[in-house]
Amino acid sequence: MAALRLHLPDEAATARLGASLARSLAPNLDSNAPAHEHGLHIQLQGELGAGKTSLVRALLRALGVTGHIKSPTYTLVEPYAISGICLYHFDFYRFTSDQDWLEAGLREHFEGHAICLVEWPDKAGDLLPRADLVIRLGITSSGRDAILEAHSNAGAACLAAVAATVSGDSY
């Protein structure tokens, strides 16, 4: 499937990518449009401090979320309602067992029309469904590298919209 590689020299570049991702979701957030039919599942991979939360914060800001945006490190999930669309920001770093998953009812979040943004998806093992879009962030000596990979048609549409707003390797 399609992929896009970007260099993010500083945090402002990470923020621009977050805003670009937000715009790629915008058709789903248009209040005149029907709710996104199948939801959207975006996974964020990368080591501690790679910029996963920074990227999600920038995306949420661009969608109009104001006030403090908490990292869901301890709560596993932070919910947002934006123009009638549900968006869930997950962080599975401290996720431990299948039991937690069932008790929290988290699976349901992935079965509806919501947009799910997931940090540390690997910690949830096989419990998560396939992602539409996977974003891999890597720390480099000059900032961060980002690789975006589409794994579905919905993810490819999102990727194409992002690609249209960025140019080449350096962003």
Ligand SMILES: Nc1ncnc2c1ncn2[C@@H]1O[C@H](COP(=O)(O)OP(=O)(O)OP(=O)(O)O)[C@@H](O)[C@H]1O
């Ligand atoms: N492109 C960039 N270049 C340099 N620094 C960046 C860049 N983007 C973000 N940062 C910085 O990197 C750090 C990223 O922290 P953040 O909490 O977003 O990481 P994370 O991947 O969510 O980590 P965790 O796995 O602990 O949740 C922040 O201090 C941010 O300022």
Ligand SMILES: [Mg+2]
């Ligand atoms: Mg984080």
